[in-house]
Structure formats: structure tokens, C-alpha cells
Amino acid sequence: MSKFIYPFLAGILLLATLSGCNSTPKETSNHWVKLATKTANFQTDxxxxxxxxxxxxxxxxxxxxxxxxxxxxxxxxxxNYADGHVQQLSTLGLLTKNSSTRAMTLDRAQNKIKSIELTYNSIGNATLNLAGVTKKAKLEIWAKKTADTNN
Structure with missing residues (x-):
């Protein structure tokens, strides 16, 4: 029985370690960090x-x-900042493939971000997606580190 438990526990430990590494944001040379990638449904989400x-x-x-x-x-x-403050960024409108928003200034750079809420709607519909005409939109969320955290 123990010859099955040790490989199982080692596998769980390896999976937890790799999962932690994957959730660590990756920084570019100009200090922009990709925080997440999200896929928008064909409805307001x-x-x-x-x-x-x-x-x-x-x-x-x-x-x-x-x-x-x-x-x-x-x-x-x-x-949503860790200190409880909430900042609403201006509505940005329409984004198409390979386009980005402007760099929006965060008003609490001295505080950590707890979470980011996005409300969006992918243009198109499920039928056109199945036909290969339109695809669900995929968004990347990027943040720029402040000078005191750039190492």
C-alpha cells in the first residue's frame, strides 16, 4: 500500500509546485507584467x-x-485595492485583434491590487463561432510595476 502512497503524494506536491510557478506573473523587459488572460463569451459577462x-x-x-x-x-x-479603495476606470469601447488600450493610470500605486473586475461582451455569436467566421474574444490584462518594485 505504501508503494502507491509515496508516488501519489510526490505527484500532488509536484503539481502544486508547478501550479504556483504558473500563477507567478511574467515580467517583460519594460516592466509590464501579464496578470491574466480571459475569454469573453458572446454575451455581457x-x-x-x-x-x-x-x-x-x-x-x-x-x-x-x-x-x-x-x-x-x-x-x-x-x-479593488487591498486597502478597500475601489477605482472605476473609464469605459474603453471596442477592441479588435492585436489592439490595446492606452496605459491607464492607477490612483493607488502605493497599495496592492486585490482584484480586477472586467465587464465586457465579445462581438459575434455562437453560430458564427462554430462556422469559423468569428471567434470569442481573448483579452490579456497587463500591469506596469512601480519604480520601487522594479528590481
């Missing part, structure tokens, strides 16, 4: 991205969205 403070101690001063597939209407972006 609100997604919440929770920033994992266990793996990320950075502070951010700018945020931008990049559309890597499809077309998406951005309705609202809400930033």
Missing part, C-alpha cells in the same frame, strides 16, 4: 481576476488590456 498576493508582492501604477483574438466591447473596469 463580468469576470473577476484575483491577484494572488502569495506569489506577487508588486505594486502597479498602470493597467492596459490587449485583445489577442476576436472583437470585444469593454463596458467597465473596476480595480
Amino acid at each position: 463580468t469576470d473577476t481576476v484575483t491577484i494572488n498576493s502569495l506569489f506577487n508582492s508588486a505594486h502597479y501604477n498602470h493597467l492596459k488590456l490587449t485583445c489577442i483574438q476576436g472583437t470585444v466591447q469593454i463596458d467597465a473596469i473596476k480595480i
